[in-house]
Amino acid sequence: xxxxxxxxxxxxxxxxxxxxxxxxxxxxxxxxxxxxxxxxxxxxxxxxxxxxxxxxxxxxxxxxxxxxxxxxxxxxxxxxxxxxxxxxxxxxxxxxxxxxxxxxxxxxxxxxxxxxxxxxxxxxxxxxxxxxxxxxxxxxxxxxxxxxxxxxxxxxxxxxxxxxxxxxxxxxxxxxxxxxxxxxxxxxxxxxxxxxxxxxxxxxxxxxxxxxxxxxxxxxxxxxxxxxxxxxxxxxxxxxxxxxxxxxxxxxxxxxxxxxxxxxxxxxxxxxxxxxxxxxxxxxxxxxxxxxxxxxxxxxxxxxxxxxxxxxxxxxxxxxxxxxxxxxxxxxxxxxxxxxxxxxxxxxxxxxxxxxxxxxxxxxxxxxxxxxxxxxxxxxxxxxxxxxxxxxxxxxxxxxxxxxxxxxxxxxxxxxxxxxxxxxxxxxxxxxxxxxxxxxxxxxxxxxxxxxxxxxxxxxxxxxxxxxxxxxxxxxxxxxxxxxxxxxxxxxxxxxxxxxxxxxxxxxxxxxxxxxxxxxxxxxxxxxxxxxxxxxxxxxxxxxxxxxxxxxxxxxxxxxxxxxxxxxxxxxxxxxxxxxxxxxxxxxxxxxxxxxxx
Amino acid sequence: xxxxxxxxxxxxxxxxxxxxxxxxxxxxxxxxxxxxxxxxxxxxxxxxxxxxxxxxxxxxxxxxxxxxxxxxxxxxxxxxxxxxxxxxxxxxxxxxxxxxxxxxxxxxxxxxxxxxxxxxxxxxxxxxxxxxxxxxxxxxxxxxxxxxxxxxxxxxxxxxxxxxxxxxxxxxxxxxxxxxxxxxxxxxxxxxxxxxxxxxxxxxxxxxxxxxxxxxxxxxxxxxxxxxxxxxxxxxxxxxxxxxxxxxxxxxxxxxxxxxxxxxxxxxxxxxxxxxxxxxxxxxxxxxxxxxxxxxxxxxxxxxxxxxxxxxxxxxxxxxxxxxxxxxxxxxxxxxxxxxxxxxxxxx
Numbered sequence: 001x002x003x004x005x006x007x008x009x010x011x012x013x014x015x016x017x018x019x020x021x022x023x024x025x026x027x028x029x030x031x032x033x034x035x036x037x038x039x040x041x042x043x044x045x046x047x048x049x050x051x052x053x054x055x056x057x058x059x060x061x062x063x064x065x066x067x068x069x070x071x072x073x074x075x076x077x078x079x080x081x082x083x084x085x086x087x088x089x090x091x092x093x094x095x096x097x098x099x100x101x102x103x104x105x106x107x108x109x110x111x112x113x114x115x116x117x118x119x120x121x122x123x124x125x126x127x128x129x130x131x132x133x134x135x136x137x138x139x140x141x142x143x144x145x146x147x148x149x150x151x152x153x154x155x156x157x158x159x160x161x162x163x164x165x166x167x168x169x170x171x172x173x174x175x176x177x178x179x180x181x182x183x184x185x186x187x188x189x190x191x192x193x194x195x196x197x198x199x200x201x202x203x204x205x206x207x208x209x210x211x212x213x214x215x216x217x218x219x220x221x222x223x224x225x226x227x228x229x230x231x232x233x234x235x236x237x238x239x240x241x242x243x244x245x246x247x248x249x250x251x252x253x254x255x256x257x258x259x260x261x262x263x264x265x266x267x268x269x270x271x272x273x274x275x276x277x278x279x280x281x282x283x284x285x286x287x288x289x290x291x292x293x294x295x296x297x298x299x300x301x302x303x304x305x306x307x308x309x310x311x312x313x314x315x316x317x318x319x320x321x322x323x324x325x326x327x328x329x330x331x332x333x334x335x336x337x338x339x340x341x342x343x344x345x346x347x348x349x350x351x352x353x354x355x356x357x358x359x360x361x362x363x364x365x366x367x368x369x370x371x372x373x374x375x376x377x378x379x380x381x382x383x384x385x386x387x388x389x390x391x392x393x394x395x396x397x398x399x400x401x402x403x404x405x406x407x408x409x410x411x412x413x414x415x416x417x418x419x420x421x422x423x424x425x426x427x428x429x430x431x432x433x434x435x436x437x438x439x440x441x442x443x444x445x446x447x448x449x450x451x452x453x454x455x456x457x458x459x460x461x462x463x464x465x466x467x468x469x470x471x472x473x474x475x476x477x478x479x480x481x482x483x484x485x486x487x488x489x490x491x492x493x494x495x496x497x498x499x500x501x502x503x504x505x506x507x508x509x510x511x512x513x514x515x516x517x518x519x520x521x522x523x524x525x526x527x528x529x530x531x532x533x534x535x536x537x538x539x540x541x542x543x544x545x546x547x548x549x550x551x552x553x554x555x556x557x558x559x560x561x562x563x564x565x566x567x568x569x570x571x572x573x574x575x576x577x578x579x580x581x582x583x584x585x586x587x588x589x590x591x592x593x594x595x596x597x598x
Numbered sequence: 599x600x601x602x603x604x605x606x607x608x609x610x611x612x613x614x615x616x617x618x619x620x621x622x623x624x625x626x627x628x629x630x631x632x633x634x635x636x637x638x639x640x641x642x643x644x645x646x647x648x649x650x651x652x653x654x655x656x657x658x659x660x661x662x663x664x665x666x667x668x669x670x671x672x673x674x675x676x677x678x679x680x681x682x683x684x685x686x687x688x689x690x691x692x693x694x695x696x697x698x699x700x701x702x703x704x705x706x707x708x709x710x711x712x713x714x715x716x717x718x719x720x721x722x723x724x725x726x727x728x729x730x731x732x733x734x735x736x737x738x739x740x741x742x743x744x745x746x747x748x749x750x751x752x753x754x755x756x757x758x759x760x761x762x763x764x765x766x767x768x769x770x771x772x773x774x775x776x777x778x779x780x781x782x783x784x785x786x787x788x789x790x791x792x793x794x795x796x797x798x799x800x801x802x803x804x805x806x807x808x809x810x811x812x813x814x815x816x817x818x819x820x821x822x823x824x825x826x827x828x829x830x831x832x833x834x835x836x837x838x839x840x841x842x843x844x845x846x847x848x849x850x851x852x853x854x855x856x857x858x859x860x861x862x863x864x865x866x867x868x869x870x871x872x873x874x875x876x877x878x879x880x881x882x883x884x885x886x887x888x889x890x891x892x893x894x895x896x897x898x899x900x901x902x903x904x905x906x907x908x909x910x911x912x913x914x915x916x917x918x919x920x921x922x923x924x925x926x927x928x929x930x931x932x933x934x935x936x937x938x939x940x941x942x943x944x945x946x
Contacts, residue, residue, distance in 0.1 A: 270901035290902030297906075355635040359720060431881060434900065441720065441886050445633050455796065456886060 040103065040120045041254070042247045047570050049249070049257040049588030055568070057283045057581070058266035058275055063237065066220065066228065067211035068191035069141055069149040075263075078578050082239060082261055083125075084191030085223035085246075087116055087135070088184045092574040092582035095378060095486040097184045101130070101192050101223055101246075111179040111530060118170045123244040124194045125227035126218070132166045137195040139164045147207055154186060179528045181535050185487060194221045213237070225256040225585035237263045247585055257588035276302070282568060285580040287561040288435070289362040295563055307560040307573040309366040309375040314436060314480035315552035316351075316427065316443060318344070320504040321472045322512065334425055334475055337417060344550040346397035350446050352389045356556045360438045364561060368554035370543045371494075375557065375575035376486045379536065381543040394450055405451055415451035424453040425475035428467065431458035433480075439555055440478045469506060478555075479503065486576060488526060488539045495519050495542060504551045515549050567591055605930045612923040619732035623692030626726035627706045627714075631887040632690065634711055634721030637663050639907050642716040642724075645683065658683045662710040663717075681707040716909035718897060722887075724909060728916045731889035736920070738805045738890075739871035743863055745809035746870075747816055751852075751859060754820025759828060759847065768817070775814040784882055797888040804883050808873050816862050820855050827854045857935045864928035868921045875917075891917060 063076035068084055071077050089100040099105070101122065106115045122130040142149045143161050155162045158178025165173045176183065197219065201210040211220060213231045220228040223246070226239035239261040247255045264281060266272045273291045276284040277298070287295070296304045318338035323331060337343045353367035366373060369387075372380040387393070402418035415423045427444070429437045440456040447454050459467070467474045481501070484490045493499035497511040497520055511517035519542050526538040546552070562573040562580045570586040573579050618625055634640075640663040647658055662679040687706035694700045706712075715724040757768040784807055827833060833850050841849075871891070877883040878892025879899075886893065894913035897903050903910050 273901060288902070290900060290906075294902045294905055352635065359635060359638050438719070442633075442635075444887065445631070445720075458881060458885075 040122070040246070042100070042119070043252075044247055044249055044255065044586060046249065046583075046586055048251050048253070049569050049586065050590070051253070051257050051259075051588070053258050053589035054260040054262060055258050055283065055584075055587060055589075056262045056264060056281045057285075058272045058281050059237075059263045060267060060269075060272075060286075062234070062265050063213065063263075065212055066215060067207075068193065069147055069151075070208060072150045078581065079237060079239075079263060080191065081224070081578055082226045082581055082584050083220075083222045083224040083228065086188055086190050087118075087192065088187035090185060090188045090485065090576070092576040093572065095376075095576065097182075097188070102187075105184060107183065111183065112176045114174040114176070114183060115167070116172050116174065118172070119246060120170055122223065122246050124196075124221040124223060125242040125244055126194070126197075126221040127244060128194060128196050128221065130192070130194075130223065131169045132172050134195045135172050135192060136164055136166055137199065138190070138193045141193060141198070141202060141207070142190060146205070147202075151190065154190075157186075179530070181489070181527055181529055182487060182532075185485065185489075188485075192223055197221055226258075226261050229260070235265060237265075239263075245585065249586075256585035258584070261584065276563065279565075283562070283564045283571070283580050285560075285562040285573065285578075287563065289360075289364040289558065289561065292364065292561040292563075293362055301567075302563050302565045303571075304561070304563040305571070305573050306364055307562065307575050307579065309373045309557040310482070310560040310575040310579075311373055311375055311484075311486065311557075312480050312482040313368055313371050313373055313557050314439060314478065314555045315368075315371075316347075316440075316476060316478050316555060317504045317552045318476045319472060319474050320512070320551065322505070323472060333417070333419075333421060337423060338476075340401050341549055342397045342401035343403075344553065346394040346401070346450070347447065347452075348550050348553045349387065349390050349397065350394040350450050351443055351553060351555065352446050353556055354389070356439050356442055359442060360435050361556065361558050364559040366557050366559075368557050370547050370554055371491065371552070372543060373557040375560070376483070378486060378532075379488060379539060381540040383540070384543060384547050389446075391449060398450070413451045414453070422453065423451075424455075426455040426457050428464050428474050428477040429456060429458050430461045430464055430479075432461055435558070436478045436480060443478070468503060469500075477503075484577075488523070488535065488542075492523055492527075495523050495546075513549075515545050519545055601930065601934060605927070605934070608923060608927040608930055612920075612927060615920055615923060616736065619729060619736055620695060622726075622729035622733055623694055623700060624702065625704050626723070626729045627689060627703050628711060628723045628726045629690040629692070630722065630727045630730040630889050632722065634717065634723075637711075637713075637717055637721045638719050640713050640717040640721065641907075642909050643712045643714060645714075649680070655682075660707075660712050663713065679710070681710055681712055683707055683712065715912050716907070718894075718910065719903075724894075724912060727889040727894055728891070728913050731891045731894050731913065732916065732920075734801060734884055734888065734890035735871050735874050735892065736867075738801065738808065738874040739867045739869075741805045742808040742812065742870035742873070743866040745805065746812040746866060747859055747863055749809065749813035750816030750862075751820050751855065753813065754817035755824050755847065755852065755855070757817070758821035758824030759843075759851065761825075765821070769821075772814040772818055775811075778811075780811045781876075784877065785880075797884055801884050801888075804874055804877055808870055811873075812866065812870070816859070816866070819858055819862065823855045823858050824851055827851050857931065861928055861931040861935065864924050864931055868924045871917070871920070 059075050059078065061073070061075045063071070063079045064073050065071050065076050066080060066083070068080050071080055085101050087100060087102040088097050088105065090096070091098050101119055102116045103119045104117050107113070108115075116135075118130070118132060118135065124130060139155070139162070141147050142152055143155055145152070157176045157180055160177035162177075163175040165175065167173055180186070198207065198210070201207050213233075215228065217228045217230070222242075225242055225245050225247070227242045229240040230238040232238075241256055241259050243254075245255055249255060264275070266275055266281075269286070269288060269291065272281070272284060273287070273295065275281045277295065279301070284295075292304060292306075295302070319331075319335065320338055323335070327335070353369075357363060357365045357367050367386075370381060370384050374380060398415065403415055403423065404418075405413040406416055406420075407413055417423055427440045429440045431437065437456065437458050444454045444456050464477070468477055468479075481491075481494065494501045494503070496502060497505070497508040497516040500506050502508070505512055508516075511520055522538045522542050526535040529535045529538060560573060560575045560579050564571040564580070567590045569588045569590050570583060571580070572583065574582055576582070643660040643663065645658050645660050647655055649655060649659075659680045659682045662681050683705055684707065685705050687703055688701045689703040689706050691699065691701055711723065713723055713725065715728065717723055718727070753768055757765045787803075787807065828846075828851060833846060836846060836850055874883060874890065875892035875895065878890045879896050881893075881896065883892050884890045891913050897910050
């Protein structure tokens with residue numbers, strides 16, 4: 001069912017852009033556990049909090065909109081995540097789906113039909129009741145091409161849009177054209193919208209300009225834990241508690257605990273650290289390892305948390321595109337090395353991944369030998385070999401592939417190919433990403449020990465993307481991607497040879513190699529495989545092929561690092577975004593109405 | 599006479615400083631690009647003569663820095679393993695003055711490496727990097743200044759001597775050059791450079807761009823001097839005796855500009871060094887792993903480095919004696935000119 005998400009990702013430059021900033025937000029929400037209270041509230045387990053208080057967090061940029069239909073940028077999605085709710089939600093801690101606005105769902109035996117039962121008696125944040133018509137209306141908007149909803153492509157499964165049908169006031173049926181492995185995961189992130197507010201602008205065709213930042217609080221409504229209160233351009237966005245929120249704690253107190261949630265606009269990472277240090281913000285996330293250790297060292301009234309490796313994987317890849325006519329003789333020669341699998345394996349063996357983790361992430365990360373990080377616990381192929389760095393192995397692989405060494409001018413040995421030409425190439429990195437530039441510099445030194453001369457070229461990110469995807473004028477490149485969910489499907493576009501993010505040779509008409517064809521087949525199979533075990537087996541094989549063929553030399557994955565004031569309860573950062581606000585309805589101040597004086 | 603002695607003193611000081619940097623390979627214990635991945639951000643080693651038991655050692659020694667086992671780097675200290683410092687040891691290969699292959703180093707330790715001024719994020723020796731970085735920075739200063747002065751002298755002389763529309767044209771060109779926003783042009787220029795520009799190419803480009811950016815001011819000064827000199831009696835007399843243009847320029851006019859040019863040189867070199875540092879700081883100069891004073895300081899762009907590792911500021915200190923030397927030299931030169939021509943105290 002995730003094929004849809006994938007086609008959204010076909011606009012891949014957006015994807016990489018987002019990935020590069022380690023974002024790809026999904027709206028946050030709670031730990032739903034199925035439980036039926038008489039009021040049809042959802043009861044969340046966990047620490048009982050104290051009501052009141054105002055939580056301040058910084059945001060990299062101002063959100064562009066408050067409209068869930070058109071929100072594409074990370075800040076907008078982060079804010080909307082705290083204001084909206086979806087039918088089925090992925091629990092960020094367990095990485096499994098759980099009922100949210102839907103109280104339960106049933107899948108037909110053929111996997112094509114999802115019958116969703118709504119929670120009864122729910123109200124939007126303006127007090128208006130919710131029923132199946134709102135759900136129908138919501139999906140009509142998301143599917144209407146005229147609305148240009150950013151998530152529309154996700155609802156196209158098997159080439160056809162999902163159809164939605166109302167059974168009664170509380171029941172809705174979703175019909176798929178094709179079976180999909182983990183169908184209910186699709187619903188995560190689709191905010192259920194209020195028909196009573198949006199119907200009129202929709203009919204007038206003004207939906208695109210509706211719900212901007214300047215919207216008045218009374219014209220806005222959602223099912224999330226917070227609702228709009230105030231927006232001060234260039235400074236902050238203030239949300240207040242939604243009194244009609246449909247979750248409660250075990251003692252029956254209605255959530256959320258906090259009175260207000262304030263987003264401050266703080267553009268640079270360093271400035272965010274300073275604000276957090278001075279106590280202006282209560283929570284900080286998306287921290288780099290260096291800043292994390294600065295904060296850990298000077299701990300005063302706050303606790304830093306290392307949630308372990310996230311879903312970001314960084315890798316080195318080579319230009320394996322079929323350049324045809326426009327390839328220069330030099331490029332043809334270089335591609336001959338890059339296409340040699342033993343060359344790629346040799347370079348992989350020569351890369352010191354432990355040093356990358358230690359020097360780039362100060363030990364707060366994990367070395368990678370495949371695309372699935374240890375943070376993606378359910379999908380990682382644990383049986384992949386994790387060979388330690390070995391220059392001997394690299395040398396013997398290169399020798400097998402016909403490379404040999406000559407003595408360079410300074411007495412150091414230089415690697416040459418079978419035609420006697422020296423092996424030299426350049427690695428692109430994004431100049432705005434210090435971590436990846438540092439990785440490339442370490443690789444440069446690793447490869448120097450093999451006699452390879454490598455230039456590191458930091459480029460502005462847009463021109464880098466342009467070179468990799470459009471002009472294809474590059475030798476090698478260090479990049480990183482962040483999967484949007486702990487599932488193989490968001491990465492379809494990277495592994496399918498026809499995918500736009502198949503970085504080393506994107507958007508192929510036919511798979512260029514036999515192993516790429518096999519990956520294509522396996523990925524298609526896992527899409528329709530009915531059980532997790534079967535899908536896992538297929539995806540394990542994909543990971544194995546990638547580790548053998550090394551189209552990408554996987555390097556390392558950084559930990560998700562966050563911090564919060566000691567007074568904040570229920571603070572449990574996760575490796576899925578939005579790392580710290582996913583359980584915002586349960587966050588509370590231990591000493592009651594704290595930090596109201598700002 | 600005392601003035602002459604002062605001049606000599608400044609020249610000697612500068613000569614020694616430049617000599618040390620020129621022979622960086624000998625004075626630096628290690629290769630500037632060699633990484634010690636076990637010891638990133640090692641603090642500067644303290645050199646001891648007394649050991650813990652209070653015994654005196656004739657041979658200075660230091661304690662080996664601890665491995666980076668603890669993640670935080672914060673409380674990393676020295677081990678109790680002593681590393682005696684040995685002099686005139688054989689170590690990493692280098693080329694003395696860029697020519698003579700050599701392995702002899704002034705000092706070194708056996709076993710673990712000693713970091714006199716600490717190590718950077720890759721475990722590279724700061725001391726060696728500062729010395730080698732000086733080669734790039736000073737060379738670009740010296741080359742840039744000579745190129746600028748050459749251009750300035752030629753254009754300024756031409757404008758001043760020939761006068762008329764040529765003067766007018768060149769002066770307007772100077773105005774134009776002074777008005778251009780150089781930093782942005784440089785940023786644009788770097789984007790056009792081929793991807794795999796080697797460090798040498800990047801270095802040369804920096805110098806050429808610096809020289810092109812800087813010729814306007816000295817040209818204006820030279821023009822002023824030429825304008826006044828060419829009306830002096832001895833020049834008129836020589837012209838009256840039928841001297842050719844080239845003779846007049848060679849024998850009478852250019853020698854008069856020499857003191858202005860020398861003083862300008864003493865002012866321009868540190869300015870060009872600063873400009874190189876600015877460019878490298880912004881990532882437009884010499885690429886890693888080749889060190890220059892600018893890209894050594896570029897580490898300080900990160901807040902975490904700024905507050906955690908004080909020794910990363912040291913490259914900034916290394917520049918001080920050089921600048922002091924050049925400014926001292928400039929002021930002595932200025933005095934020698936006897937205030938005949940006022941030097942523009944520009945700061946661009």
